[in-house]
Amino acid sequence: MQITAAALCEMLQGSLEGNADSVVDSVAKIEEGHSRALSFLANPKYEEHIYSTESGIVLVSRDFKPSKAINATLIRVDDPYVAFTQILSEYIAQINNKEGIEEPSFIGENSTVGEGLYLGAFVYIGKNCKIGKNVKIYPNVVIGDNVEIGDNTVIYANVSIYLHCKVGADCIIHSGAVIGSDGFGFAPQPDGTYAKIPQTGNVIIEDNVEIGANTCLDRATMGSTIIRKGVKLDNLIQIAHNVEVGENTVIAGGTAIAGSTRLGKNIVVGGQVGIAGHINIADYTQIGAQSGIIGSIKEPKKAWMGSPVTEFKQHFKSQAVFRNLPELDKKVHDLQKEIEALREALNNKG
Amino acid sequence: MQITAAALCEMLQGSLEGNADSVVDSVAKIEEGHSRALSFLANPKYEEHIYSTESGIVLVSRDFKPSKAINATLIRVDDPYVAFTQILSEYIAQINNKEGIEEPSFIGENSTVGEGLYLGAFVYIGKNCKIGKNVKIYPNVVIGDNVEIGDNTVIYANVSIYLHCKVGADCIIHSGAVIGSDGFGFAPQPDGTYAKIPQTGNVIIEDNVEIGANTCLDRATMGSTIIRKGVKLDNLIQIAHNVEVGENTVIAGGTAIAGSTRLGKNIVVGGQVGIAGHINIADYTQIGAQSGIIGSIKEPKKAWMGSPVTEFKQHFKSQAVFRNLPELDKKVHDLQKEIEALREALNNKG
């Protein structure tokens, strides 16, 4: 992408100061700029960088008053960060505007695809699938039979979606993610072996969901594992069978949620958290990284930490004492001696 | 799958009450049923649901005595849960009865395949491989040279199996699993770099093993990393080089086992557990989620928890005190003051 300051200014409905013919073809942080880079200044504490930046064009707020000379061409806008993000989104949209069907690829019988489709080479789509409009499916993705994919969804390379699963519109699924693998359900037998409990359900992903790289969502034993609209899952997350993740809940990488647990909406879960099965987590809960949750959290909007979790502040108080446990232990030992000495002294006075 | 109550009844050798022509095409929990769903009632505490269920057919035990009117067609069997699982297994078997070779796919020279094979499009099989009977290999799987796969094994999409590995019969390997990647072995050099230690061994997976999505099993440095028969591994598990997992051991998601460690048989390992290298874990050990094990566990049949682990009950007692550490710390502080006061009082009396 290559664009002039004049064109950028018009796109953003800004006002221009400097060289209208200045051309940029990439973006950079203001302190890491170069002559063909676009940057922005939003936070006043970075103001010093604008006087030394090598970026060709910088987005600034309409009321920004420079205190020194500036080399870069300026474009004044209402909100420089929002405007910058708008440019980035436009750039990403251009990169992802692939269209057409690359060969060889495989589409099973009775499957339908919408207009604007990109189908990378070596993509496999099973039978009876419904693929919406403007869907982008990158190379080597495998989609099983009877799967539905909503409009505008992007599925990156090497994703696997098992049969009968449903993915909503405007979703993004990153490489290596696995949607619909069997839930981990086995019945112990008298001889010590385990009999597989058939996993006949599916996974339903609603609209506007993003699924990170190599994240796994198991299909339900019966019914559905459900990821509600607006959920954002980072990389390498494990979601077990029959879990439900409420809308707009965000989960960081490495977290694992055991079977049949229900997370409410707008929850924030840190990285590497473990959540036991068959429990409920209230809306707006916040859970610190590496925590372990073994029982339901019923009161919403509270922050938790630890394994097993306690309330956030309580956990850090306990942690502070934990770090000094050897000293505490010694204090108790000393107290025992002192009391012994006192008792003797008291007896001697007797 | 679409089946009548009469046909189901015959298959299960049950006795029928209600409409023999009732048809079902799916399964559901009794409380989530609909007119074309099959459900079951096994646990008496769910009995109330059978009077209101919308499921078309319900499996019940032979001695079940309804206390109210029931709309659903009933099929009486010896064990409703076992019968229901039998139906589910039949359903899954029908879904997985794919057969034939889809094109394009790649089979290297001197490789042999058994009858009943399903080979999805874009599957790659290297040279000198031996693929057993009724093996189902889903699209985009890659199998390296000299690999053996036993009868009836199912390998889902995007699995990677490196050269020389052996997979037994009746195994299931889920999407994204990696079998036989190099063990993580490096020799530190005087200049601070690391020299790779060649990983020339393989992975051997015995019969009746299930491997979860995106789980990784590294090949041995020399010899074999071994997964014994009946082992069940959940998703996103890391098994390092030269590890041996004993038969019927079950490991939950996110667990990592370091090199050369041996797990005995019928062990149960919770999620996100870490197990150090070069240790042994006794048969029938149980390990709680998020535990860390840094030394061998020699006594079988005990339960452990914590990082590092202590015995289960001991860990929870310590955890209970941990949650109240700030109070304990304050008590000790108060005791110090009280003793000081006592000492002074004693001196004053002197």
Add this chain to the structure above:
Amino acid sequence: MQITAAALCEMLQGSLEGNADSVVDSVAKIEEGHSRALSFLANPKYEEHIYSTESGIVLVSRDFKPSKAINATLIRVDDPYVAFTQILSEYIAQINNKEGIEEPSFIGENSTVGEGLYLGAFVYIGKNCKIGKNVKIYPNVVIGDNVEIGDNTVIYANVSIYLHCKVGADCIIHSGAVIGSDGFGFAPQPDGTYAKIPQTGNVIIEDNVEIGANTCLDRATMGSTIIRKGVKLDNLIQIAHNVEVGENTVIAGGTAIAGSTRLGKNIVVGGQVGIAGHINIADYTQIGAQSGIIGSIKEPKKAWMGSPVTEFKQHFKSQAVFRNLPELDKKVHDLQKEIEALREALNNKG
């Protein structure tokens, strides 16, 4: 690979004792040998095995003096372990000497490849890519547009590399690894939803890096996520956007590093460690398994453990007390009673 004792001896410039025509075709530990296996004896504590080994050929040091009769053919070399590793590396090199382009595969327009290339079937290479000399790309790998791969790099099956990423020379990337997926960046909106922050940067992997199976490296929001030369990453690791990992740093499996954190050089990170975002870790730091790091570590060459970390020895002292917390709690309770008794006794004497 099949080789005679005479040929091996010449390759290693050793001296031979025994049957020069002895043939081996595999390697084994000295205690697990068989007639066609090559073994070595480096550590004197394993000497006993050389008198009973079934290995056909054993590498020993030039000054080794047997105390009993030995059946195996011996090759005396300066350093048996180094010589053995040399043989293994040669063996691995022979296995990986695949060359040529298997069909079908896909190479986008304007992409160039060097001599000695192996391109497995179903490999996808996008537009404008530069692939160096002697690069080995296994089946079903997907490489996005504008990617560069340096000489001699090996990329195993089912790896995904997103557009604009750069991989250095002499790297190894294991199956299922994802390079360049979007960073996990979202801006919370007033209505509780999250707006995606476009991730326009890339991932740069320098020379001599090894990336484990199913490990994920997110692209930078702007700029680059950087893996410096000589870094070794184990399986199932999460590296977030804009992270930098310094040269020769080694990270064990299951570890997750949050965004914009910088690790120095020659650091050793254990398995399942979590490192918070926007912090710095000093050179030569060592971090124990399952640790959690929430603040910068400024002093180099120290060892840390715990969640949150404290210095290694301090952590184990605290852990020792933790295991006895119930006893400590009881001691404090007893002390309270004893002081009460002393106070009463003192009052009575008053």
